[in-house]
Amino acid sequence: MGFFTRLLWGRKAEARRAAMRRLAAGEETEMPSPNRPSYLRLIELIAHGEYVRQEVREAVGRAFDDPKSFFDANGNYKPAERGLRFPADLPLAPKFVLIDTLAAHGQMAEVDRNEPGEEEIRTAVTEILMAKEIPVRPSREVGDDPDCDPGTLLWNIHQSELEPEGYALVLLDINTDSYVFTVVASEHQAEVTALFAKLV
DSSP states (O other): OHHHHHHHSOHHHHHHHHHHHHHHTTSOSOOOOOOHHHHHHHHHHHOOSHHHHHHHHHHHHHHHHOGGGGBOTTSBBSSSOOOOBTTTTGGGHHHHHHHHHHHHTTSSEEEESSSOOHHHHHHHHHHHHHHTTOSOOOOOOOOSOTTOOHHHHHHHIIIIIIGGGTEEEEEEOOSSSEEEEEEEEGGGHHHHHHHHHHOO
């Protein structure tokens, strides 16, 4: 679990969350801008297929240029039920638009850290692999440990089933009780992990 804990709860991520809390409390008037070049590089690394890449680039670009367009008249984030509100969560628009657009194409998944069973998690991983046309399939066999938590299971799939085939499961911290993840070639794991850590 140490691997995923470091990814999810790094110092930079906590600093950004603290800045958002100060902004919401009126203690700061500016929020650090999301790193647009990081998003563009991420799209190149984690989106599969030029059609999907272009759609994600356009959606994320609009999230930078017109983030308010992703919120309805009542201030709720439109693409998914995430509890995001306008204007407090405006800086988060690019991040969640990236996630939700990739998820709509099956190239990113989100599972609850406390509730999903092993079969659901393995299905989510398999769907990503199929959407990205990665010629690897994790085992469909469900283990005999009903108390295996999702984080440990994701780590086991990464280490035992994907890594030997040249692929890596990488997590994106969204500061909730969910694991958001995708699969990339092992050669891109370090760069994707570093870019994920830069996102607001």
